[in-house]
Amino acid sequence: MDVLRAYLNSLFAAWPRTAQVLNLKREMLDTMEDKYEELKQDGKSEHEAIGIVISEFGSIDELMHELGILPVSDDGDKVVVSKQSAHEYEKIVRRSARLQAIGWLSILLGVAATMCIAALKDNGAFGNWSSDQAYLFAVIVLFVFVVPAIGLFIAGGNGKDKYTMLENEFELEADAKDSVKRHMETFRPLHSRLIVIAACLGTLSPVALLIAGMRGETEIAYGAAIMLALLGLAIFLFAYAGSIQGGYQRLLQLGEYTPEKKEENRVIGRIATVLWPLAFVVFFVSGFVYGRWDVNWAVFPVTAVLFAAIGGVYSMRRKTKMKTKA
């Protein structure tokens, strides 16, 4: 019966064409056709029979809800993420959190080591080395730390390209949502502990500088190096805990990953890709060209504050703009 078939086609158009749904559709068409044939045998006209069959169809939303099937979105680009790929993504996030956290630690330790070498040279620990030799040594040490870190960053990003759909709007399968939520709950205590330890390390790190400053001018660089190493540990913990938490939030589209926030983060992310490399350039130029290893580390806290300020101003302006629009 073409009319009934067309009717069902239009109703099922909004739903995914999985085997289960197609099966169901065929079954329902059979039942409707049986009913239609019998109504006609009972002496109903074609129109009457079709009218009765359609009026007794019911609500497709109710049926799909019962089956736990989510509709295909109107614009068609809203992807449905299955439980399996959600779990795979969790695994990748954990792996990359570990690798990238080690990467950060390595970079900070590299910078700290470079500063130590510069200070040692100034204090005459290398005997009759020329400045050029000392700088060369410092650069090599820096590279030994930074190059593996870059490798770790790249390795940590591996596998994430399969999940670019998470950058845009997507839908998480109902049972996947529950299980991801449970995992996030289990991670919560560890996350808070790591963040607290990291915050303590970060806040206490300038103490190293203060103590070194009190011991004398020549010790300041060592203090700064220790401070950077402590900051490195803090960043290691922040990056590890934050990336995993971020992975959960991204899957559940919470916090920083609600659809509105995603746009905001894209812009702030672009600012970060300019600002941080710039900070490193300033750091290295002032260090290697002007030899100011004693003060140039300050560029990092300054950049951090500046970055936070720019991000804050941007999201505030965005919020006011959205309010005036509404």
Added chain:
Amino acid sequence: MISSDVIRGYNDTMILYMLLGGESYGYEISKNIRRLSEEKYVMKETTLYSAFARLEKNGYISSFHKDGESGKRRTYYRITEEGLAYYQEKCSEWQITQEVVNKFIKEP
């Protein structure tokens, strides 16, 4: 016509009852429900198939394919042991529900 809100909790029971006498398929079940209710209750198509999905998920019925008398290949349903136990449970639940609600019903 009966409001579907009231009867919702017993759609599954009706379907299980229809399967007590042996295996059956979608349209036959819905036709028999209508006939037994003396045309007072028509189970909507989507209600019927929601119930099949739910009952099968809970293990109360099982489905299989079979060619019907007309030669059409259909999905047939059969009640399981668990389904029978569930049916009996629902029957005694209804006895009590009926007793309770009846206490508040006045003859017109």
